[in-house]
Amino acid sequence: xxxxxxxxxxxxxxxxxxxxxxxxxxxxxxxxxxxxxxxxxxxxxxxxxxxxxxxxxxxxxxxxxxxxxxxxxxxxxxxxxxxxxxxxxxxxxxxxxxxxxxxxxxxxxxxxxxxxxxxxxxxxxxxxxxxxxxxxxxxxxxxxxxxxxxxxxxxxxxxxxxxxxxxxxxxxxxxxxxxxxxxxxxxxxxxxxxxxxxxxxxxxxxxxxxxxxxxxxxxxxxxxxxxxxxxxxxxxxxxxxxxxxxxxxxxxxxxxxxxxxxxxxxxxxxxxxxxxxxxxxxxxxxxxxxxxxxxxxxxxxxxxxxxxxxxxxxxxxxxxxxxxxxxxxxxxxxxxxxxxxxxxxxxxxxxxxxxxxxxxxxxxxxxxxxxxxxxxxxxxxxxxxxxxxxxxxxxxxxxxxxxxxxxxxxxxxxxxxxxxxxxxxxxxxxxxxxxxxxxxxxxxxxxxxxxxxxxxxxxxxxxxxxxxxxxxxxxxxxxxxxxxxxxxxxxxxxxxxxxxxxxxxxxxxxxxxxxxxxxxxxxxxxxxxxxxxxxxxxxxxxxxxxxxxxxxxxxxxxxxxxxxxxx
Ligand SMILES: Cc1ncc(COP(=O)(O)O)c(C=O)c1O
Numbered sequence: 001x002x003x004x005x006x007x008x009x010x011x012x013x014x015x016x017x018x019x020x021x022x023x024x025x026x027x028x029x030x031x032x033x034x035x036x037x038x039x040x041x042x043x044x045x046x047x048x049x050x051x052x053x054x055x056x057x058x059x060x061x062x063x064x065x066x067x068x069x070x071x072x073x074x075x076x077x078x079x080x081x082x083x084x085x086x087x088x089x090x091x092x093x094x095x096x097x098x099x100x101x102x103x104x105x106x107x108x109x110x111x112x113x114x115x116x117x118x119x120x121x122x123x124x125x126x127x128x129x130x131x132x133x134x135x136x137x138x139x140x141x142x143x144x145x146x147x148x149x150x151x152x153x154x155x156x157x158x159x160x161x162x163x164x165x166x167x168x169x170x171x172x173x174x175x176x177x178x179x180x181x182x183x184x185x186x187x188x189x190x191x192x193x194x195x196x197x198x199x200x201x202x203x204x205x206x207x208x209x210x211x212x213x214x215x216x217x218x219x220x221x222x223x224x225x226x227x228x229x230x231x232x233x234x235x236x237x238x239x240x241x242x243x244x245x246x247x248x249x250x251x252x253x254x255x256x257x258x259x260x261x262x263x264x265x266x267x268x269x270x271x272x273x274x275x276x277x278x279x280x281x282x283x284x285x286x287x288x289x290x291x292x293x294x295x296x297x298x299x300x301x302x303x304x305x306x307x308x309x310x311x312x313x314x315x316x317x318x319x320x321x322x323x324x325x326x327x328x329x330x331x332x333x334x335x336x337x338x339x340x341x342x343x344x345x346x347x348x349x350x351x352x353x354x355x356x357x358x359x360x361x362x363x364x365x366x367x368x369x370x371x372x373x374x375x376x377x378x379x380x381x382x383x384x385x386x387x388x389x390x391x392x393x394x395x396x397x398x399x400x401x402x403x404x405x406x407x408x409x410x411x412x413x414x415x416x417x418x419x420x421x422x423x424x425x426x427x428x429x430x431x432x433x434x435x436x437x438x439x440x441x442x443x444x445x446x447x448x449x450x451x452x453x454x455x456x457x458x459x460x461x462x463x464x465x466x467x468x469x470x471x472x473x474x475x476x477x478x479x480x481x482x483x484x485x486x487x488x489x490x491x492x493x494x495x496x497x498x499x500x501x502x503x504x505x506x507x508x509x510x511x512x513x514x515x516x517x518x519x520x521x522x523x524x525x526x527x528x529x530x531x532x533x534x535x536x537x538x539x540x541x542x543x544x545x546x547x548x549x550x551x552x553x554x555x556x557x558x559x560x561x562x563x564x565x566x567x
Contacts (some may be wrong), residue, residue: 013400025252027278034271035264036239036296043252043264050253052139056550058120066120067473067539073529077474080525085128087484097131097454102134109133111490115303117476120546129480133491141500143488151488152511156498159343159463160368163252163426164502166414168373171420175372175412182408190408192415199418203351204364204380211378211406215367216244218377219286221400222363223248226284226336228398229385234281236335238267239296241288249286268322277330284336285326290343292319293460295561300465302476302493308468308541310495312458316357322412323359330362336385342367342377348461350421350430350476354490370481372413429501437461437499444512453519454528467492474527481518487511517541 024485039046058066064074064081088096092448103109113131114122141164153161161168182190197209212218223235237247243249249305251259263282265272276282294300294312330337338359341352346369348356354364363381370376379386388398404410441459448455454470455478468475479493489497503511522528 017245018273030271030278031263031275034266034269034275036269038239038296038490040252040298041183041239041264041266041296043262044258045259046252047255052551053547054554056546057123063121063124066542067529068531069526069529069532072359073526074528080091080521080527081128084480084484084525086532088129088132088480089267091149091484092132092145092147095134095149096130099131099133100394103131115301116479116493117303118306119303120543121476130353131491132483135488137532138169139441140164141165141503147186149486151483151486152507152514153488154482154497154499154511155490156462156500158368159347159498160371160373160527161498161500162347162369162462163429164500167420167502171372171416172374172409172413175414176409178415179412181409185408186403186406190411192408192411196411196415196418200366200378200380203421204366205351205354205360206364206380207383208386209375209378209380210386210400211411212400213375213402213404214244214377215340215365216246216377217402218342218365218367218379219243219249219338219340220246221379222336222338222340222381223284223286225379225381225385225388225398226338226363227448228388230283230334230336232281232283233261234279234283235261235262236263236265236272236276236282236285238272238287238291238300239264240294241267241286241291241340242299242343243286243288244342264316267291268318272334273325273329276333276335282333282335284338285330286338286340287323287326288340288343289319289323290460290463292432293318293458293463293465295319299492300495302479302495305476305493305495306473306543307483308454308471308475308537309536309540310465311467312465314458314460320357320359323357324564327359327361328397336363337361338363338365340365342459344463346370346421347463349433350427370414370417371410372415372417374407374410374413376410376414390391392423434461440508443508444515447512447516450518451516453516453523455519457497464497464500466497470528470530471534471539472528473539477527478519478522481522482515484521485518487514487518516527 035041039049042447065071069077087094099109103113109131112133114127116131117125121487126186131547132145134146136146137144138153141153143153144150148167149344153165179190193211200209210221212221227233237243237249239444245254247255247257248259248262251264253263263275265275276285293314297312300310300312326339329335339353342365345352345364345366352364352366354360362385366378366380367376370378387401390396437459441457441464445456454468454472456467456469457464458467459465466478482494483490
C-alpha cells in the first residue's frame, strides 16, 4: 500500500498530539500525586467544601454528651462547666466586660472569640466562658489582666517574645532615645540602618537586605523577586505551612479567591521533588521550618480539635535531610529556595534555621522578634536575586515600596536587638537551647504520664504543641482550665504554646504544676470519659453525619417550607 504525503503528515501530527497529551497528562498526574491527601493539601477543594459546611450547634443537652457519654457523666460535666464559668465571671469580671464592650467595634476580637472551639459548641462556650482578651502589664514571664490576675504567658506574642517582655521594653526605649533627634523621618535613612544591614548579612550569610513592615510583606517581596529573576510564574509552598496572609501563599480556606499560580505540595516527599525537577514554571519554593514539628499539617488550632487526631513529632535529622534534598533540586533547576524564618528566625539558633539545619537558602525572610518589639519584616538574599532592575532594560523593574519601611524607631529597636545578640548573656541562652527545652518538655510529659492524664506535649525548641492520647470530643476545653490555673494561651488555644527564653527553671516548674492541675481538674469533671467504642474515626463519622443531616434538613426546609433555594 502506498501512503500519500498528506496522510503521512496527518498521522505524524496525530502521533505528536497524542505524545504531547500523554506527556501533559503524566505531568498532571505527577502533580496530583505530589499533593498531600488531606484537605489542606487540596486548597481548591477545601475552599469549595468550606462553603458547603453548614452551621449547626448543640443544645444545652447535647453539649455535654456529644460523645455518647451517659447521663451521670453529662451531669458531672455540666456541674464542672458551671463552676468554671463562675470562676471566670468572678475572677475575670472586668477583663471580660471590657473585652465584650470593645468587641462591638473590633472585628478581630469578634473573629477570635468565635474561633476558639469547634463551632458546634461555640454559643454556650461564649455565653459561659467569655473571652477575656485584655492585659495591662507584663513583667518577667507574667502578664496581668484588668482584674489584677497574673498569668504565665504561653502566648509568646505570636512568637515575637523570644527574650522576655522586659528585654523588649528596654530595647524600644533605648532605641527611641537613639533616634529621637531625627524623629519619624521617612525616605531618608538614619545611619543605624547601615549597621543593621551589616549585622543581618553576617547572620544570614547573604549579600543584601531589604526592610518591610511585616513578615507578610517580606514574603511578598521574596516571591516577587524570585518571579522577576527566573521569569517563571509559580510558587511552591508546602501543605499546612503558613507564610502570612497574602493571597498567593495562602491559597486555601480563608482566601476568597483561588491562587492560580501556587502549587501546594507534600512536604518531605520524593514526589514533590519530582514535580520540582519536571516543571519549568516554578520560580521559587517557600519553606517554613516551623513545619518540622508537624509536617503537612496546618497551624494547630483548637477550633479544629474535633477529636484527638492532632499529633506532632520533631525529628531534626530527618527534616535536615529533607532540606538538603530540596536545596539540591532547587540548585539543579535554578529554582529560588526561600526560607521563611519569620517565626523561627533567632528562636532555633542565632543564625536561624539555616544554621540550625545546616542548609543555606537563596532568600531568607525574618520578622517578629527581629523588630526588637516593633513591627517588621526583613528580606535577606543573594545579590543577583535582590536586584530590582536590569541594567540592559531600564523599564523592566521589580517594584517594592512601603511608606513605613525602615522607620527610624523600628531600625533603632532592631539595632538594639541585634547588638544584644552579641552579648555573653544572650549567647549563653543559645548554648544549650535544645537540651533545656527538650528536658522541660520531657519533664511535663513525665508528670502528665505519672498523673495518668491523656495529654502530652511535643516541641521544636521553645515552640510547643499539645496533643491528646485518647479519643475525645472535648480536648478544646483544656484551654479554659489552663486559663483558670493562670496559664495564658493565645486564641488558637492548646495547639501552640510559645515560651520566651527568660523562663527560669522555677518559672517552668510552676507552669508544670499548673498545667497538671488544670488537666487533672478537667479529668475530674468528666470531660475525658472514655468508652472503647469512641475512636477518632467514630467521632469524625458522627460529625460527618451531622453535617450531611444539617445540609439535608436545610434542603428540605427550602423545598417544602418556603420553596426557596437552599443557601
Ligand atoms: C512563617 C511566617 N511567615 C510569615 C508570617 C507573617 O508575618 P506577619 O504576621 O508579620 O505579617 C508569619 C506570621 O505568623 C509566619 O509565621
